[in-house]
Amino acid sequence: MTELVRRALLGDRQAQEECTEKGIVLPCPCCGSDAEIVTELEFVLGEAGCFRTVKCKSCFLEAGLYRKDNDALNKWNTRPAPPIGRCGECKYYKPEQKSGACLPAECDSPHSTLFPVKPDTFCSYFKPREEK
Numbered sequence: 001m002t003e004l005v006r007r008a009l010l011g012d013r014q015a016q017e018e019c020t021e022k023g024i025v026l027p028c029p030c031c032g033s034d035a036e037i038v039t040e041l042e043f044v045l046g047e048a049g050c051f052r053t054v055k056c057k058s059c060f061l062e063a064g065l066y067r068k069d070n071d072a073l074n075k076w077n078t079r080p081a082p083p084i085g086r087c088g089e090c091k092y093y094k095p096e097q098k099s100g101a102c103l104p105a106e107c108d109s110p111h112s113t114l115f116p117v118k119p120d121t122f123c124s125y126f127k128p129r130e131e132k
């Protein structure tokens, strides 16, 4: 995986646009499999026409119907950043715990029971603290 694709998958909007310009199809956001640009003949508003879409080769998730390749690819490649945060800012972070910082019973992360967690560790199981 290239650095550009990695950044695009992490939600970097600029990297996503660059992938679209270069014709790179990002992996499926649902299952991670390869996807491809396909042409579909569809009836839309009583009219038959050829549309372009991006479809996952494995789970058949689809980007929607577009007239142009780039519009379909742009829709497919654009995705939000996953909720990743620092353990020190997570609501499960308990600095008083000796073995690890997360509270394993509450934190969904499989890492919390295996490794001691530091406040500056990035975790994809991050849950923001609720405002009081």
Ligand SMILES: [Zn+2]
Binding pocket: 028, 029, 030, 031, 032, 033, 056, 057, 058, 059, 060, 061
């Ligand atoms: Zn898929």
